[in-house]
Amino acid sequence: MSERLKPEIESTSWNIRDVARSHTTWLVVSLIVLIGVVYWPVHRFDFVNWDDTWYVLRNDHIRSWHPSNLWNIATQVINRNYSPMIIFTLLVEHTLFGLEPAGYHVFNVLLHMLNTVMVFVLVRRLAKSQSVGWATAVFFAIHPVQLETVAWVTSVKGLVCGAFILAHLICVMRPERTPKQELWGLAFFAFAVLSKALTVVIPVIVLLYDVLISRKKFSESLARQFIPGMLSLWILQMTMNAQVSELGGVRDHMDLGKLQILAVDSVILWKYVAMLLCPRQLSVLYNPATTGIATQVAVASICWAVVGFACWRVRRSHPFVPLAVASFFLLLLPVLNLTPITTLMNDRYLYMPSIPFFALVCVGVKWGCERLDARRAARSEKYDSTPRPAVHGGWIGIPLAATIPLVIATYEHLPVWQNDQALWENTMARTPDLPLVHIQYAWMLHNSGHHEAAIARLRHTLAEMTPDTLDRRRIEETIADWSNSRES
Numbered sequence: 001m002s003e004r005l006k007p008e009i010e011s012t013s014w015n016i017r018d019v020a021r022s023h024t025t026w027l028v029v030s031l032i033v034l035i036g037v038v039y040w041p042v043h044r045f046d047f048v049n050w051d052d053t054w055y056v057l058r059n060d061h062i063r064s065w066h067p068s069n070l071w072n073i074a075t076q077v078i079n080r081n082y083s084p085m086i087i088f089t090l091l092v093e094h095t096l097f098g099l100e101p102a103g104y105h106v107f108n109v110l111l112h113m114l115n116t117v118m119v120f121v122l123v124r125r126l127a128k129s130q131s132v133g134w135a136t137a138v139f140f141a142i143h144p145v146q147l148e149t150v151a152w153v154t155s156v157k158g159l160v161c162g163a164f165i166l167a168h169l170i171c172v173m174r175p176e177r178t179p180k181q182e183l184w185g186l187a188f189f190a191f192a193v194l195s196k197a198l199t200v201v202i203p204v205i206v207l208l209y210d211v212l213i214s215r216k217k218f219s220e221s222l223a224r225q226f227i228p229g230m231l232s233l234w235i236l237q238m239t240m241n242a243q244v245s246e247l248g249g250v251r252d253h254m255d256l257g258k259l260q261i262l263a264v265d266s267v268i269l270w271k272y273v274a275m276l277l278c279p280r281q282l283s284v285l286y287n288p289a290t291t292g293i294a295t296q297v298a299v300a301s302i303c304w305a306v307v308g309f310a311c312w313r314v315r316r317s318h319p320f321v322p323l324a325v326a327s328f329f330l331l332l333l334p335v336l337n338l339t340p341i342t343t344l345m346n347d348r349y350l351y352m353p354s355i356p357f358f359a360l361v362c363v364g365v366k367w368g369c370e371r372l373d374a375r376r377a378a379r380s381e382k383y384d385s386t387p388r389p390a391v392h393g394g395w396i397g398i399p400l401a402a403t404i405p406l407v408i409a410t411y412e413h414l415p416v417w418q419n420d421q422a423l424w425e426n427t428m429a430r431t432p433d434l435p436l437v438h439i440q441y442a443w444m445l446h447n448s449g450h451h452e453a454a455i456a457r458l459r460h461t462l463a464e465m466t467p468d469t470l471d472r473r474r475i476e477e478t479i480a481d482w483s484n485s486r487e488s
Contacts, residue, residue, distance in 0.1 A: 027134050028117055035113050035141050038410055042105040042151050046419040049443050050284060051154040054079050056104070061087050062094040082238040085164075085195040086157045093156075104153045111159035112150045116141040118166035123359045126173065126213070127320060132362045135399040139358040142403060144279040144410045146354070148347040151417035157196055158351045164192035165202055165352065172206055175214045186227060193231050197239045198352065200232035201330040208326055212319040256290060258338065264290050265336045266300040268345055272332070276350065276357055279409055283430035284423060285437060286345040320363060324356040331356070362399055369395035420444040435467035439475060446482060455482050 047057060056062065061073055073087045097103030119140050124133025140146070149155040171177070171185030193199040203225040210221035256264070268288055275282070311322035331353040337344060373394070416426045424441040431437055438461040446454035458475050461467060467475060 024130070027130070028120065031116050031120060031134075031137050031141055032113050034138065035109065035116060038142050038407060039109045039112070039150060039414070041414060042109060042417075043102045045101060045105050045151065045417060047101050047104075047153055048417065048423050049420050049440060049447065050152070050423065051079075052152075055090060055154045056094070057099065059087075059090065062091040065091070065095070077238070081157075081197075082235065083157060083195055083197075085191055086160060089156060089160055101153065104156070105151070108150050108153065108156055108159055111156070111163060112141070112146070115159065115162050115166055118163070118170060119355055122166060122170050122173065123355070125170075126323075127359060127363055129363075129366065131396050132359065132366055135362045135396060136355065136359045138403055139362075139399065139406070140355055142407050142410050143276070143354060143358075144282055144406065144413050145275055145347045145350050147282070147410060147413055147417060148284065149351040151414060152348075155348050155351075158198075158348055161192055161196035161198060162352055164188050164195060165199060168192060168202065169206070173209050173213075182224075189228050190231060193228075193235045197235055198331065198334050200236055201333055203228040203232060204330055205323075205327050208323055212315060212323050260290070261337050263297045263301075264288070264293070264344070266304060267293060267296045268336075269329075269332065270300050270303065271345065272350060272353070273357075275347070276354060279406070281430055282347055282413060284347075284427050285343075285431050285434055287431050287434050288344050290344075321360065324360040324363075327356040328353050328360075365398050366395045369398070420447065433465070435461050435465050435471050435475075438465065439471065439478075442478075451482060451485075455479055 047053075059079075061069060061078055070088075073091070074084045076082075078087055093104055093107055097107075116137050120133045120137035122133075123136040124130050127133060127136075149158045165188075168185050168188035171181045171188060174181070177185070189199065189202065192202070206228075207221050207225050210216045210224065211218055271288065307325060311325050315322045332349060335341065335343075335346070335349045416422050421444055424437065424444050427437050428441055438457055442454040442457040442461075445451075445457060458479050462472065462475055
């Protein structure tokens with residue numbers, strides 16, 4: 001009897017696997033199509049005078065495959081960053097597209113598609129739920145906060161780095177890793193660390209996964225991160241001096257002490273949470289307050305203490321929660337100004353941290369809906385003896401409904417990145433008190449042939465605003481250069 005049933009059982013098993021593969025394929029296709037529909041307009045976008053000038057338009061390193069130039073790419077700090085993989089990527093793009101912006105924009109969208117699929121694969125495994133993986137990937141794909149990373153040519157840095165990080169995590173975030181998976185994971189990590197310094201926190205995240213999820217001994221987990229740790233220390237040494245540069249950006253915070261920075265960070269982290277939950281008034285530049293915020297700091301610190309205590313309480317019963325919260329913090333750690341950089345907040349800083357955040361939200365919604373369903377079933381059984389089947393997967397309707405306003409917001413905000421004028425007019429409306437915004441706006445006017453208006457804007461900035469010493473000198477020199485060019 002059992003021998004006769006065996007072929008039928010095997011046939012049924014293969015059928016189930018085929019259906020599962022087909023279902024997964026359609027989910028992946030849906031993610032790709034969604035991104036393609038939302039980001040289709042970017043192929044008509046131009047470069048913008050916000051780092052595109054230095055990374056693409058005036059970057060001699062991306063114009064030659066001569067061995068000496070390749071050596072310089074591999075060994076030199078370029079544009080205040082040691083990121084040879086990024087400059088090499090731009091070299092390939094320049095070879096393919098020249099100075100036609102459409103190719104660069106489409107390449108960014110393709111990378112975002114790849115990253116979104118990898119988010120689906122990774123979160124599906126970690127959360128042990130295909131629906132959670134897919135919902136997380138949808139939020140990651142279309143959330144308005146991702147616009148700066150996807151629609152801005154220079155933010156190919158975050159896309160390339162994110163791709164290598166996700167590939168690395170897919171290789172190593174598993175209960176048991178084969179030597180082949182370890183080797184591939186190390187290779188992807190090396191490429192990631194050569195793309196962006198953000199990668200230095202990834203060994204800590206993998207360590208936490210091994211301890212919290214895989215239940216490995218701390219000493220064993222720490223030993224596994226020795227080589228990635230050494231690579232991280234090396235890249236930190238390479239980039240530390242370059243990142244201290246005070247060129248560009250917003251610098252009011254750079255004289256604050258470490259405790260003051262931590263206090264400001266406690267508030268900014270909640271601002272990031274608010275941006276992910278309700279993305280409004282997005283901007284390429286922000287000017288968060290650094291003084292007179294004692295009450296905000298106190299409230300923010302208490303709330304983070306509560307979050308930390310909650311994570312500690314559920315570390316054994318729900319280890320995914322502290323892992324997600326810790327990953328959110330760690331992925332933001334390099335941009336929290338503990339090592340000074342010339343900005344406090346940026347949308348692009350949330351590209352990778354948004355993954356654990358969205359995953360945690362989706363897990364929470366799924367858990368809440370399942371608990372509610374269980375309570376309703378229990379009440380129903382109390383008054384009605386007829387058994388009612390549990391509803392599985394019904395929770396997905398909530399995140400799907402939430403994506404509708406997100407898609408609308410993304411599509412409406414996308415044109416901000418189409419050219420200089422759109423970008424700086426939007427930024428002027430969002431943060432009109434920043435001298436840097438007026439400087440960039442003046443450059444937009446100058447590049448479009450409105451020289452008188454550009455000079456007038458800079459003179460207005462000097463007279464009506466309070467630029468710091470560096471910006472004041474920069475404005476005065478620019479006015480002198482433009483005036484002399486006009487006279488000649």
